[in-house]
Amino acid sequence: MPHEVEREALSRYLEDHKLKQTKQREAILDVFLEVTGHISGDELFRRVRERHPHIGFTTVYRTMKIFCEAGLAIERTFEDGLTRYEIPHEHHDHLVCVRCGRIVEFECSMIESAQDRIADEYGFRLLRHRHELYGHCTDCQGR
């Protein structure tokens, strides 16, 4: 049984919130968990559709909102304004290639602590941040 842990996490969340266990939600979870990287709502919908032609895009969007609330997905928005989803793992920020769209993750504890100092300095209570570096990746520099 693939994605056992996540399926159970979803079950628990749905039960706790008096929501229903449906075929669509399971199907979307499976497709989403097979994704490596950052997928847009539209692209995810197309992949779901390949295997489950009856599922509508409305359901995909609504389901991803639930997954985000359940901690099974994280919503991100980059320069193009599309909503993308990723599987949660350690905190990180992103490098984005503006030519091929490649997204690479990075983590820098020095930047993290600098952010805390800055927020402190301006009297802000920090909730979250967005830090994206845009450029050309190795493969795209020749062009």
Place this chain on the structure above:
Amino acid sequence: MPHEVEREALSRYLEDHKLKQTKQREAILDVFLEVTGHISGDELFRRVRERHPHIGFTTVYRTMKIFCEAGLAIERTFEDGLTRYEIPHEHHDHLVCVRCGRIVEFECSMIESAQDRIADEYGFRLLRHRHELYGHCTDCQGR
């Protein structure tokens, strides 16, 4: 004559690009230059309209694109997805209060050089970045 320098910069840009000097472009420039901070297309349109009821929002959007190309404005997008414009000045990033919408600018050379190192490490040629800190500002922490 207010905004003399910017008016001339605009004139020069329009001439160089065989574009036309129009009342609308001057009017929008004046309203924009009076803005302190970061203004959305919609809000800018409303302020332009107060003084120039005949100017359409299409013209405001089109004109701001020209101003950006002419280096008279910079386009920014924060969490709410709206396009905002600011008057160019030294490089900086932003703290955004998610309750009142206040936007504060900050600059941190340590973060800047860390970014360069990271881009380097991943083989990216860095073009630009976006760094935003979201939280509650001093005034909004009680609520």
Place this chain on the structure above:
DNA sequence: ATAGATGCAAATGTTTTGCAGGAAA
């Protein structure tokens, strides 16, 4: 005279909502 600008209306593209029928508890 002519290239370019304007303003309205309509289109765009992604995401959300209304609603009637359908499925899970």
Place this chain on the structure above:
DNA sequence: TTTCCTGCAAAACATTTGCATCTAT
């Protein structure tokens, strides 16, 4: 059998485009 879901169509939303008309050069 009630509450929640689904899928379609339509709406929402900020921004862009088409086009006939107007204006700066």
